[in-house]
Amino acid sequence: MARPGGTSVTMRDIAASLGISVSAVSLALRERPGVGEELRRTVLETAKRLGYVPDRAAVTLRTGRSGVVGLLIRNLRNPFFLDVVEGFDFECARRGYQAMITSSRYEVPHEKELLEALTSRAIDGLAMAPIGSGRAAGAWARQTGKPAVVINCSRQVAGELSAVRVDAAAAVRTGTHHLLALGHRRIGLVTAPPRTSPDPERVTAFTELMTDHGLSPTVITTALSDVAAVDALTAELARPADQRVTAVLTNGDFIAHAAYQAARSVGLRVPRDLSVIGHDDLPTSALLDPPLTTFRVDRVAIGTAAASALIDRIEAPSHSRLRIVVPGEFVVRGSTAVPPVTE
């Protein structure tokens, strides 16, 4: 509203039209004591009649609270985050907040810029799926004195922050066990480069488990965009049959799809030549050819939990920080099978 054209109605207009003072209007509108019941009704009614819409910029400036919370996602292209965003947006709306959602696109400098932009917009709190370790979130919280919650980020970080995450390490263990039981020995784990990886725990869990079984773990490092992942996986799969992995674990169905593409591009078949395990259970995963074995997680719940935890802390700063682990469930479909017998 404001300036050009859109002749906005302000409290002053209401006050003038009723011959009372602005503060009376303010009090009446916000259901605060200090104003007669009858007058309040009149005010409410004329406000509606005049089409009054409060100017949040003014409120923000005055109160220091904007009613906006930020949601900074590291990669909005990953369908995983779709439902997270939806859940977050929904919960915010339910509790009277607006979400400001944006994507850092796995670019650290851009993440920094966005953080600053959000700060200058006086967000009341921040939820963030950080690019790397998540230190940025902690720094932001310290610097602004406002609550932050991290989503799917390394456990040790966080510090003072609330955190919502899926148990990625457990998922890796379950998947690895499944593959070992099928007879696989050369298993690959797809992960992001250390600096940008949100969950080093996956690698640790995987490495430990493989080592325990006397096997050497293959860690396939790639940027987590679909094209980069296809390239990295194609490179791995192009190796001789007795050296390349016979199964891969990915950190998301999104990347599992890339594994399908890579396999296809070098003429391998899933699951005959390559077993694939995803993580997320996207709506399409059951419809793929073959249906994807994956780890189902309630993505909407992640979003609502993050929003809820964040808003709790905004409204009661004493609220202790939360550590929420959203449960998941391993679902076995057609993309995993016994390894090929090429050796």
Next chain:
Amino acid sequence: MARPGGTSVTMRDIAASLGISVSAVSLALRERPGVGEELRRTVLETAKRLGYVPDRAAVTLRTGRSGVVGLLIRNLRNPFFLDVVEGFDFECARRGYQAMITSSRYEVPHEKELLEALTSRAIDGLAMAPIGSGRAAGAWARQTGKPAVVINCSRQVAGELSAVRVDAAAAVRTGTHHLLALGHRRIGLVTAPPRTSPDPERVTAFTELMTDHGLSPTVITTALSDVAAVDALTAELARPADQRVTAVLTNGDFIAHAAYQAARSVGLRVPRDLSVIGHDDLPTSALLDPPLTTFRVDRVAIGTAAASALIDRIEAPSHSRLRIVVPGEFVVRGSTAVPPVTE
């Protein structure tokens, strides 16, 4: 920022620390004439040193421009919009704006609420994939005097507005021709209920084409959530083999997936018993079982085009309204085949 804890640095602090006036600081910071080059550099430098972040609420209040543009999506669960959002967010960032993205979840009252919320936040412009006819967008633009652009919405609406859309009617025609050529006679078109449908043109085009061929069109009406679509399609497919459709056209791969599920649930096979045509070509569509025949569209381009058109009009209100049709491409895969010979 602002009140609690986070001791924010204001222009006053910079001015005080330099022993000059606030207005000099303002001028210097915004690269405006009226301040010496040397002083400007000093100001810029101390601003950075002190960690100054401008308070957008104050700027907004003063100037009436927030630097925020709204993006109101009718259904954020549809992966189609993922890339649109990403493109929009990207273009906004590139041009120095913040996007405020939210989902009306196909609920008209919620759409209205959100529109009001965005208005009270003084967005500089609005992009909207409206629920029904898109009249709401026009009304908003008229009422606020600010530019709006509609995304994928009925052609006749729009009026004064810029519009970005895919040529859905053309896609329907192409798909229908493809099915007719394969020999299908009972073809179903999946569409949203009239009140919420964004593109009645699809139905018109389909009906006309079928009638021209002396065939009677089947229009399957359903709410466009995955579960609702599965139900509606299951009901259609449960009919006797000589009555039910042998092919369906959907308005999105998202809904085509629902057709796969529905077919599966009543024991029909795609494409042997049912041909399916989607629209969008989502990343997963080529990996489905069977790979989906669909209409590819550059979704990111829709987002960037919308943002670009919107920001153009914000910055030059004289800018004439744009009608952008993002091109698409029909891609034939494995989900369409000759009809079954059950008659």
Next chain:
DNA sequence: TTGTAAGCGTTATCAG
């Protein structure tokens, strides 16, 4: 119960 006035951080107008 109601009105008055100050002030949030910024920009813009207008003197010096």
Next chain:
DNA sequence: CTGATAACGCTTACAA
């Protein structure tokens, strides 16, 4: 080229 000063719309002491 620089510095007071008012104003944007709202909230909140405090005074009537």
